[in-house]
Amino acid sequence: MADIYDENRTLEEDTQHGRFLTFTLEDEVYGIEIKYVTEIIGIQSITKVPEVPHYVKGIINLRGKIxxxxxxxxxxxxxxxxxxxxxxxxxxxxxxxxxxxxVDNVDEVLTIDDQDIAAPPASKTGFENRYIKGIGKAGEKVQLLLDCEKLLQSDEMEMIESLQ
Known part of the structure; x- marks a missing residue:
């Protein structure tokens, strides 16, 4: 039975491999691996929370989940x-x-082959590219592919977990 589960899990991961949800911020296009995305919703009422970083806008109630x-x-x-x-x-x-x-707006789901993903440019400080996993090329467009695991640092993850 475990073999069937593992095989199904591998199939699911294979179908998601190389697929990215793209979105824009200003005139830059970003992508995140589709395997991390659970849903996309329109902007809604956000409850502000005191003493959080300025980029944490607050919390929403999504079908009973904070x-x-x-x-x-x-x-x-x-x-x-x-x-x-x-x-x-x-x-x-x-x-x-x-x-x-x-995000400003969601664009599309793209499939980007591994050979069309380049490493991010090297940075002397390492700071500028810490969120960028790679640079994807699809047609004439270039997407900055984000590393969801590094998008939030461990102290930020702890803060976010405490809000849930």
Whole structure:
């Protein structure tokens, strides 16, 4: 029985391998591995929480589950933007912790082959590229592929877990 489960799990992982949900922030296109995405919802009422970093906008109640919400623009040091009807919350699951990522708008799901993913450019400080897992090339477009596991540092994950 365990072999069947393992085989099904491998099949599921294989169908998700190389698939990325792409979204935009300003005029940059980012991608996250589809295996982390649980759902995409429109912007909704967010309850503010005191004493959290400025990029943590608060929490939402999603069908009875409390989800902390992060504005990715602010996390990446970009200017804040008024939310509109294109603004989305991408709910991801990192190590069984759900987090909502506020993005300008969701584009599409792309399949990017491993050979079309380049390593991020080297940085002298290592700081600028810590969230970037690779650079994907699909057609004429380039996507900055985020590393969901590094998007939140361990102290941030602890803070987010405490909000749930």
């Amino acid at each position: 989800i902390p919400v992060i504005d990715v623009r602010l996390k990446f040091g970009k200017e804040p933007m008024e939310y509109d009807d294109r603004t989305c919350i991408v709910v991801i699951d990192i190590n069984e912790v759900s987090v909502g990522l506020i």
